[in-house]
Amino acid sequence: MSVFKSIAMTSFVLLLAGCVTPAPSRPVADVPVAGPGETAPAVSARAPRMTDCDRVIPIMARNTAEGIAKEDQWIARNYPGSQTIARRLTQCNGKQAEVITLRDRNGLDVMVTFDISSFFGKTSTGDDLDDLLDG
Secondary structure (H helix, E strand, C coil): HHHHHHHHHHHHHHHHHHCCCCCCCCCCCCCCCCCCCCCCCEEEEECCCCCHCEEECCCCCCCCHHHHHHHHHHHHHHCCCCEEEEEEEEECCCEEEEEEEECCCCCCEEEEEEECCCCCCCCCCCEEEHHHHHH
8 A cells, every 4th residue: 555655646746746837037039149158149230129219329429439438338337237148230210220138237138229320330530431441
């Protein structure tokens, strides 16, 4: 009888284990992400989602290097200790924009959209890169 009780108890425990609901996971973003020790994927252009252009932070700069530095300063001030997970280009209201996905100190993913139209594609001299390449 003890073997029967042991089998019955084991079966009952296994049955209960099958009913356990896993903890909810973080929502999966539809942007590429990098795991620990990996570099963020290259910037990719695609159509914006409705939420991309809801709140756009304007960045005024003379060239691309200065603009990226200002983006980094804004991120450090508003999301200290966060990591950049992905960057992608888009357009908001007809202007060039960059959506940056951050992972904050609490492990939550946050998307920030910058208006980069004042500096996008400009060299350190302020020249437009397309004009220089066209000759």
